[in-house]
Amino acid sequence: MKNRLASMLKEIRGQGNYRSIRYVRPLCAATIIHGGREYLNLCSNSYLSLHLHxxxxxxxxxxxxxxxxxxxxxxxxxxxxxxxxxxxxxxxxxxxxxxxxxxxxxxxxxxxxxxxxxxxxxxxxxxxxxxxxxxxxxxxxxxxxxxxxxxxxxxxxxxxxxxxxxxxxxxxxxxxxxxxxxxxxxxxxxxxxxxxxxxxxxxxxxxxxxxxxxxxxxxxxxxxxxxxxxxxxxxxxxxxxxxxxxxxxxxxxxxxxxxxxxxxxxxxxxxxxxxxxxxxxxxxxxDLSFKEELWRNIDYMRSGLLGAGFDLKESTGPIVPIVVGKDADAVKMQKILMNEGFFLQAIRPPTVPTGTSRLRLTVVRGFSREQMDRAIEAITAAGRKMKLV
Ligand SMILES: Cc1ncc(COP(=O)(O)O)c(C=O)c1O
CATH class of the missing domain: 3.40.640.10 (Type I PLP-dependent aspartate aminotransferase-like (Major domain))
Structure with missing residues (x-):
């Protein structure tokens, strides 16, 4: 059994589809510590930032x-x-x-x-x-x-x-x-x-x-x-x-x-x-102010990314897909952003259809303008390297 699983894992690695667990610790609604370094968390589903309220x-x-x-x-x-x-x-x-x-x-x-x-x-x-x-x-x-x-x-x-x-x-x-x-x-x-x-x-x-x-x-x-x-x-x-x-x-x-x-x-x-x-x-x-604050952030991030030339498909709301294509390319873009201090995952098959591997960004209420500006700038620079914009 072990040999069979090891050879399947090798194949998964070869496809650029390997997943590993990354341990984190939250600092606040927007940031986390991973491997001793602080990151802006671009993939939390705590859209209203209530988990630390x-x-x-x-x-x-x-x-x-x-x-x-x-x-x-x-x-x-x-x-x-x-x-x-x-x-x-x-x-x-x-x-x-x-x-x-x-x-x-x-x-x-x-x-x-x-x-x-x-x-x-x-x-x-x-x-x-x-x-x-x-x-x-x-x-x-x-x-x-x-x-x-x-x-x-x-x-x-x-x-x-x-x-x-x-x-x-x-x-x-x-x-x-x-x-x-x-x-x-x-x-x-x-x-x-x-x-x-x-x-x-x-x-x-x-x-x-x-x-x-x-x-x-x-x-x-x-x-x-x-x-x-x-x-x-x-x-x-x-x-x-x-x-x-x-x-x-x-x-x-x-x-x-x-x-x-x-x-x-x-x-x-x-x-x-x-x-x-x-x-x-x-x-x-x-209290509707929580959702209203979230929507202000959603509009800000979306208009920044659209302005930079990203195709955000038909998405609306806090989930922002940046489709890269090949598994290995999505991983490459994710690594570029991780190096810059942005925490996110490359989403690959079987979670999404083959050839549509992507970064799935999420916008949360707890982001500040300054954090979103930094994210938009870094994602745009990485998108240029990947020839997405
Ligand atoms: C659309 C959808 N349905 C169901 C679930 C499962 O919910 P839970 O995480 O509570 O198991 C998720 C995410 O995890 C989801 O995105």
């Missing part, structure tokens, strides 16, 4: 004082501490749904939904660039799978006509695609739902806290708050904490409690994570 940290610490460090049991046994009840109700209200259910992670929530609800005889229609958790979830489902072109409602409709059946079809999409930062055509998808009678499953991991007038996510942006049949989002990104939730009709939630194996057979979240999520949610639902 004093009130969020205080909530987590006080939960440890009141509840201890772990729940030490699954949700169905004695792990459902009362913090869950309040948070599940609050998050359902925030996003306009009847009922919520918290899972340990977004990965597990997606596996729980998709492997449990669509069944044999059903058809799942999935955007070709959906997140790996959704792809893995489909692998565990007995339903037939049909992949439609990225954000292409026309292709989805053609495939619905060919393979769909009213009441037996499920359409799954991310709201903001995690590696491309572009937005699903939710209004068109919901209009197709009315005509073709499918169930819409929306993953709003990267829209929550950021999009829509009240910041509740991409459905609110499209004036479709609460419209999906099943909605999933996470606490591990803009909310600066950990965990995820599913929102839907009470009967769907009841079914997941009884059948979703990634809900049933795992230890419940630690109290600190739940309390931090609750505090973050209370903050963002009562």
């Amino acid at each position: 004093p009130a969020v940290m205080e909530a987590a610490m006080s939960a440890v004082g009141n509840y201890g460090t772990g729940t030490c049991s699954s949700r169905s046994v004695s792990g459902s501490i009362d913090l869950y009840e309040k948070l599940e109700a609050a998050v359902a209200r925030y996003k306009g749904y009847k009922k919520g259910l918290i899972f340990p992670t977004g990965y597990m929530a997606n596996i729980g939904i998709v492997s449990t609800i669509p069944d044999k005889g059903d058809v799942i229609f999935s955007d070709e660039l959906n997140h790996s958790s959704l792809i893995d979830a489909m692998r565990l489902s007995y339903a037939k799978k049909v992949i439609y072109r990225h954000r292409d409602a026309g292709d989805l409709e053609r495939k619905l006509k060919k393979h769909g059946a009213r009441g037996k079809s499920f359409v799954i999409t991310e709201s903001i695609f995690s590696m491309d930062g572009d937005m699903a055509p939710l209004a068109e998808i919901m209009e197709l739902r009315d005509r073709y009678g499918f169930y819409a499953i929306v993953d709003d991991a990267h829209g929550t806290g950021i999009f829509g007038k009240g910041g509740s996510g991409v459905e609110e942006y499209w004036r479709l708050k609460g419209a999906a049949d099943i909605h999933m989002a996470t606490f591990g990104k803009a909310m600066g904490s950990f965990g995820a939730f599913v929102l839907s009709d009470p009967v769907v939630i009841e079914y997941l409690v009884n059948r979703a194996r990634t809900f049933m057979y795992t230890t419940a979240l630690p109290p600190a994570a739940l309390a931090a999520s609750q505090e973050a949610l209370d903050i963002v639902s009562g």
Whole structure:
């Protein structure tokens, strides 16, 4: 076995696709220490910089004082501490749904939904660039799978006509695609739902806290708050904490409690994570200045990079893809920027399609103008070396 794995690792290295773990320590919302050196962190998903917010940290610490460090049991046994009840109700209200259910992670929530609800005889229609958790979830489902072109409602409709059946079809999409930062055509998808009678499953991991007038996510942006049949989002990104939730009709939630194996057979979240999520949610639902500050930074970074000549594709919001092409070239550009004190990763297959390896930059609320100016200048210089601009 060891020889086989070693030769596969050699092949991965040869392709420029090797991954290694880089250990870091946060200094503040914008900077980290890695290998004894300070870097500007250009790849955090803590878009609202809440993971180091004093009130969020205080909530987590006080939960440890009141509840201890772990729940030490699954949700169905004695792990459902009362913090869950309040948070599940609050998050359902925030996003306009009847009922919520918290899972340990977004990965597990997606596996729980998709492997449990669509069944044999059903058809799942999935955007070709959906997140790996959704792809893995489909692998565990007995339903037939049909992949439609990225954000292409026309292709989805053609495939619905060919393979769909009213009441037996499920359409799954991310709201903001995690590696491309572009937005699903939710209004068109919901209009197709009315005509073709499918169930819409929306993953709003990267829209929550950021999009829509009240910041509740991409459905609110499209004036479709609460419209999906099943909605999933996470606490591990803009909310600066950990965990995820599913929102839907009470009967769907009841079914997941009884059948979703990634809900049933795992230890419940630690109290600190739940309390931090609750505090973050209370903050963002009562104060829009967090999202407004983030959007000012997004606009500043995007206009700087567009001005320098980068093609940011159809992206919008905090995820900014800089597509380089070959794996080795993406790694080269990443190394140039690391040398200049900017921390980020080259994103390569299988995370993104072959030939589209990229740097995935993220903009966070905690960046200062001076930090963004430095980043824009360095990314532009590296982009010139790579002949991207
Ligand atoms: C679109 C999307 N869905 C689901 C997940 C999984 O969420 P979690 O990190 O909570 O497992 C992620 C990222 O990690 C994601 O980007």
